[in-house]
Amino acid sequence: MADASGPRAVVAGHAGFASGIVSAVGKIAGRPxxxxxxxxxxxxxxGVEQAIRGALDAHGARVIFTDLPAGSCTMAARRLARLDPSIAIVTGVTVTTLLDFALGDGVSEPDLQRAAARGRESITVVPASGGHGAA
Structure with missing residues (x-):
């Protein structure tokens, strides 16, 4: 179990994705x-699998958020979850998904389902002004 004052989840992604989104959510939520x-x-x-495993083990986290459903981070996370069924994976992560998780304090399946739903709900197409296209 993750320490209540430490990391509760790993965010894994391509290049600087994870550090960028974690930084943004930490600033917005005030819970870096x-x-x-x-x-x-x-x-x-x-190597990705080893890096994620190291982060999980170092902090006791059992949740992994990833950027792409079929990307290498998700493939590595799935390998780890096959070996350890206590690991949960949420993929296609957004800022809203992570904000919901960060502002809560749970790591249960319903907590993760709620965070994922909030992420999906936040994706919106804003129509062009007056419906005439971008200015």
Whole structure:
């Protein structure tokens, strides 16, 4: 179990995605300690898996958020979850998804389902002004 004052989840993604989104959510929520960022940059699948495992083990976290459903970070997370069924994965993460998780204090399946739903609900197409296209 993750320490209540330390990271509760790993965010893994391509290049600087994880560090950028974790930084943004930490600033917005005022809770920078909730997540630990892992990048796949320069790593093969085994390296990504090792990096995520190291972050999970170092902090006791059991939740992994990833950027792309079929990306290397998700593939590595799925490998880890097959070996350890206590690991949960949420993929296609958005700022809204992570904000919902950060502002809560749970790591249960319903907590993760709610955070994922909030992320999906926040994706909106804003119509061009007057319906005539962009100015």
């Amino acid at each position: 300690e909730v997540f630990i960022a892992v990048s796949n940059e320069g790593l093969d699948l085994g």
